[in-house]
Amino acid sequence: MKVRLSKPQIGPEEIEAVTRVLQTDQLSLGPVTKAFENEFAEKLQTRFAIAVNSGTSGLHLAVRAAGIKEGNEVITTPFSFVASANCILFEKATPVFVDIEEDSFGIDPELLDSALTDRSRGVIPVHVFGQACQIDSVMDFANRHDLHVIEDACESPLAMRNGTMTGNFGHSAVYGFYPNKQMTTGEGGMITTNDEKLADQFRSLRNQGRATDLQWLSHYQLGYNYRISEMTAAVGLEQTKKLPGFISARQKKADFYNYLLSDVEEIKVPNTLPGNNHTWFVYAVRVESGSRDTVLKMLNEKGIQSKAYFSPCIHLQEFYKTQYGYREGMFPVAEKISKEVVILPFFNQISEEQMEYVAASLKEIITSLKNARVQR
Numbered sequence: 001m002k003v004r005l006s007k008p009q010i011g012p013e014e015i016e017a018v019t020r021v022l023q024t025d026q027l028s029l030g031p032v033t034k035a036f037e038n039e040f041a042e043k044l045q046t047r048f049a050i051a052v053n054s055g056t057s058g059l060h061l062a063v064r065a066a067g068i069k070e071g072n073e074v075i076t077t078p079f080s081f082v083a084s085a086n087c088i089l090f091e092k093a094t095p096v097f098v099d100i101e102e103d104s105f106g107i108d109p110e111l112l113d114s115a116l117t118d119r120s121r122g123v124i125p126v127h128v129f130g131q132a133c134q135i136d137s138v139m140d141f142a143n144r145h146d147l148h149v150i151e152d153a154c155e156s157p158l159a160m161r162n163g164t165m166t167g168n169f170g171h172s173a174v175y176g177f178y179p180n181k182q183m184t185t186g187e188g189g190m191i192t193t194n195d196e197k198l199a200d201q202f203r204s205l206r207n208q209g210r211a212t213d214l215q216w217l218s219h220y221q222l223g224y225n226y227r228i229s230e231m232t233a234a235v236g237l238e239q240t241k242k243l244p245g246f247i248s249a250r251q252k253k254a255d256f257y258n259y260l261l262s263d264v265e266e267i268k269v270p271n272t273l274p275g276n277n278h279t280w281f282v283y284a285v286r287v288e289s290g291s292r293d294t295v296l297k298m299l300n301e302k303g304i305q306s307k308a309y310f311s312p313c314i315h316l317q318e319f320y321k322t323q324y325g326y327r328e329g330m331f332p333v334a335e336k337i338s339k340e341v342v343i344l345p346f347f348n349q350i351s352e353e354q355m356e357y358v359a360a361s362l363k364e365i366i367t368s369l370k371n372a373r374v375q376r
């Protein structure tokens, strides 16, 4: 049996919506983009939502609109997708990494004070794998020190923390719609905020620095082309309507994996921090670090696509090591987790039969590795 790692769920609604756009004359900056933004803002319970062409573009604009620049420092974590630190480098500011805690894989609030200097201007906490980090504690710290907070919520749309929707804690939040995310537009992203001035800035910066009320060729500041097309927005609108349903489907699949795997001593199933829900970007188990790469190899040999996430951590990516002098051992929790995580096949429509095959294969592999060790 072959089981793929992830798979988008596209229905006739998306196909018809794209076709309808293509039958009009307005293929960019039209009503469908507005409708997508409105629907997203409503689902995410924020005042404004501004669509952009990727999560990375959204993070860049969030950093730029915050006025973060050369000489400033921004605190973030190394256990993330590389874009959450790169966006700081785009504006020539310096990422200052803080280690994660094991329960949510989010930033460890206890370590925030140690990262603070008189150059600190912002924090980019990441909501990893589908659940919130301890964003309430991050906000206490940020408010005390007047820091700008950008939530990287790319992996966690609709994640809540103590009853509040993520995206409503920081000054802005960013979402990504690559095909492996909970909802997809192929490529695409969204920035949300409750601050009207920031929302205006995002609209201007994504559109070549135009003012919304100025002439087409009047650019009052440096901007970018980070717009999305109406076709992309049409897919996004339909996917946003379905997002709560997608997440309940993922919850059921995760429950079934938990049921199949939680009796295996050598496997740690995903944890949900008290006060959090889980919106299941991926289903991530942890195995003993010495056997992780062998487990991955054997799963893939059985036709089961699986991956190590996030490995290596951002600070151990080649250009971070060579240009910024980061070394192994600097962020021990992030490094440990990145050596233990196995991402299993996981998507809205994965069948019970596929999940049973994955779980049985994983158990078989773990047992054979254990027996081999005992014999040695």
Ligand SMILES: *Cc1c(COP(=O)(O)O)cnc(C)c1O
Pocket (backbone or CB within 6 Å): 054, 055, 056, 057, 080, 081, 083, 084, 126, 152, 154, 155, 175, 176, 177, 178, 188, 189
């Ligand atoms: C997916 C993701 C992004 C954005 O990725 P894009 O491919 O640019 O849409 C940013 N941060 C994290 C943590 C992500 O998982």
